[in-house]
Amino acid sequence: MRAQGQVHGRRHPVVQEPPEGAVQEPLEGAVKEPPEGAAKVPHDEAMRSAKEAITAAQEAAQAARLRRAAKAAEHRAEYLAVLLSDPGDPRHGTDTGYSYGCRCDACAAAWRRKSTGYRRRLKAALDADPGDPRHGRLGYHFGCRCAVCVAANKANKAGKAARGAARPRGSHGEGGR
Numbered sequence: 001m002r003a004q005g006q007v008h009g010r011r012h013p014v015v016q017e018p019p020e021g022a023v024q025e026p027l028e029g030a031v032k033e034p035p036e037g038a039a040k041v042p043h044d045e046a047m048r049s050a051k052e053a054i055t056a057a058q059e060a061a062q063a064a065r066l067r068r069a070a071k072a073a074e075h076r077a078e079y080l081a082v083l084l085s086d087p088g089d090p091r092h093g094t095d096t097g098y099s100y101g102c103r104c105d106a107c108a109a110a111w112r113r114k115s116t117g118y119r120r121r122l123k124a125a126l127d128a129d130p131g132d133p134r135h136g137r138l139g140y141h142f143g144c145r146c147a148v149c150v151a152a153n154k155a156n157k158a159g160k161a162a163r164g165a166a167r168p169r170g171s172h173g174e175g176g177r
């Protein structure tokens with residue numbers, strides 16, 4: 001008998017079924033359908049009322065912002081009116097006076113002092129930290145001439161020239177007031 005090595009005519013199918021016991025039957029109670037009666041409020045309607053609530057809240061917030069802005073503008077106008085009507089007001093000569101719109105010599109000088117102080121502090125911070133994220137166009141603007149700032153300024157100028165060439169010559173935004 002040639003019991004060993006005997007070739008059968010049919011191939012053994014490769015059984016790919018999971019082993020006994022690994023069959024995943026859905027667990028009792030894990031069914032994903034809503035229980036009876038839970039579908040009484042249509043989903044669309046719930047969504048709509050939620051959206052309406054959000055819109056109402058946004059509108060209220062917007063109205064509040066507008067009211068605050070209007071109040072602030074009113075306050076500024078009153079403040080400025082007081083400053084302008086009284087040259088002896090102690091708030092002249094402060095950057096607050098300038099920020100409220102007074103452009104008298106004292107307020108302008110206070111503003112300049114403040115902004116040069118800011119410039120100095122920023123420049124010092126940039127000098128002290130080459131990794132400061134403000135290196136770049138801003139750094140250049142504030143007087144830093146490190147490689148990063150110079151490169152950013154060059155790129156900015158090149159971009160401006162390219163845009164300027166594509167645009168008819170007109171008013172240029174150079175120079176401050």
Ligand SMILES: [Zn+2]
Pocket residue numbers: 083091092093097098102103104105106107108
């Ligand atoms: Zn003033």
Ligand SMILES: [Zn+2]
Pocket residue numbers: 126135136139140144145146147148149150
């Ligand atoms: Zn720099």
